[in-house]
Amino acid sequence: MPTPSHLKSSLYFDFRAARRVPETHAWAGLHEHPVVDGGEEGTEDAVPVVDVGAAGAAARVARAAETWGAFLMTGHGVPETLLARVEERIARMFALPAAQKMRAVRAPGEACGYGSPPISSFFSKCMWSEGYTFSPVSLRSDLRRLWPKTGHDYRLFCDVMEEFHKEVRKLADRLLELFLRALGLTGEQIAGVEAERKIGETMTATMHLNWYPRCPDPQRALGLIAHTDSGFFTFVLQSLVPGLQLFRRGPDRWVTVPAVPGAFVVNVGDLFHILTNGRFHSVYHRAVVNRDRDRISLGYFLGPPPHVKVAPLPEAVPHGRSPAYRAVTWPEYMAVRKKAFTTGGSALNMVSTDAAIEPDDAAAAAADA
Numbered sequence: 001m002p003t004p005s006h007l008k009s010s011l012y013f014d015f016r017a018a019r020r021v022p023e024t025h026a027w028a029g030l031h032e033h034p035v036v037d038g039g040e041e042g043t044e045d046a047v048p049v050v051d052v053g054a055a056g057a058a059a060r061v062a063r064a065a066e067t068w069g070a071f072l073m074t075g076h077g078v079p080e081t082l083l084a085r086v087e088e089r090i091a092r093m094f095a096l097p098a099a100q101k102m103r104a105v106r107a108p109g110e111a112c113g114y115g116s117p118p119i120s121s122f123f124s125k126c127m128w129s130e131g132y133t134f135s136p137v138s139l140r141s142d143l144r145r146l147w148p149k150t151g152h153d154y155r156l157f158c159d160v161m162e163e164f165h166k167e168v169r170k171l172a173d174r175l176l177e178l179f180l181r182a183l184g185l186t187g188e189q190i191a192g193v194e195a196e197r198k199i200g201e202t203m204t205a206t207m208h209l210n211w212y213p214r215c216p217d218p219q220r221a222l223g224l225i226a227h228t229d230s231g232f233f234t235f236v237l238q239s240l241v242p243g244l245q246l247f248r249r250g251p252d253r254w255v256t257v258p259a260v261p262g263a264f265v266v267n268v269g270d271l272f273h274i275l276t277n278g279r280f281h282s283v284y285h286r287a288v289v290n291r292d293r294d295r296i297s298l299g300y301f302l303g304p305p306p307h308v309k310v311a312p313l314p315e316a317v318p319h320g321r322s323p324a325y326r327a328v329t330w331p332e333y334m335a336v337r338k339k340a341f342t343t344g345g346s347a348l349n350m351v352s353t354d355a356a357i358e359p360d361d362a363a364a365a366a367a368d369a
């Protein structure tokens, strides 16, 4: 029976003091599939790299999103010096005293706060990580919970995250346009068609920071449980310590994403899978830990505002066929995913138009949540 997240978060587990991985943090079944290196260029396991500033980027984005659901994005124009400052500030935040971090603990049902990521509430085991979620548009007030005295560190953290958000939100618009062009939409359609225009205009961003402390027995522990991101797409900035793994089928294996300085990993999320009628598929991924070095990552999650229904774009549905998914809002989808976790089903299958589930189930599940 999974432990409610508020119970897990009411006690601070001191990773720094741990000399072994306790039963509470030991996961079974971590080594069911082999792990292969995704950095060997020219091999079929090489994680696609797309220079989004180069000619032909839309076609490369499309290919990567169709075949992997993820890629390493270079040529994006976000200065490496900014990325280095972001990383430095994140490391300082996670190094705050436990009591200070616990002041900002995410309460059950809250979107923002400190502690294990929301997904951890579905599992009885704890992950070898700490996280902090906040909204970049309200970060100055959110961050007061961590730094009530709003001193030097608070100001530097907020300044650098605001600068990062400004750059990366623009980048998200550019990437969205590449994705839509890749689906075959022309510039005029993107600018003129109401549904598509609204996606870019209303897209929201959430930031989630991860700290994976070094671990005395990394084979027994897990940094972040395997999952698909639920939104449209995510930019992941990982420190130079690898740990992110993407799941590939045929044969089933985990591919380690190489740490490429200055690159973002782009993950396709479930709502983009729905929007593109499954043409761009969401990627199943996890994060592992290692014995010698801490690892930090930042996820910049893009998705629709809570009230907006996401349904397959007509351009993505093959001629003469009906859409493969029904329309859902993000909260409705999260509620379906919650149900999927407890029943062992697949949330995407549960919102597929083929599913033997009543059309109003997503809304009903949302009402229950």
Ligand SMILES: C=C1C[C@]23C[C@@]1(O)CC[C@H]2[C@@]12CCC[C@@](C)(C(=O)O1)[C@H]2[C@@H]3C(=O)O
Binding pocket: 111, 117, 118, 119, 120, 133, 206, 208, 227, 228, 229, 230, 231, 299, 301
């Ligand atoms: C916008 C969001 C996506 C996310 C849930 C959240 O509200 C904020 C944290 C995100 C995160 C990060 C770690 C993995 C994940 C599954 C989780 O539990 O929290 C994702 C969520 C998601 O993509 O669904």
Ligand SMILES: O=C(O)CCC(=O)C(=O)O
Binding pocket: 208, 210, 224, 229, 236, 238, 243, 244, 285, 286, 287, 296, 297, 298, 299
């Ligand atoms: O730590 C990573 O590289 C991945 C993080 C992630 O998947 C997430 O925050 O959703």
Ligand SMILES: [Fe+2]
Binding pocket: 227, 228, 229, 285, 299
């Ligand atoms: Fe993720």
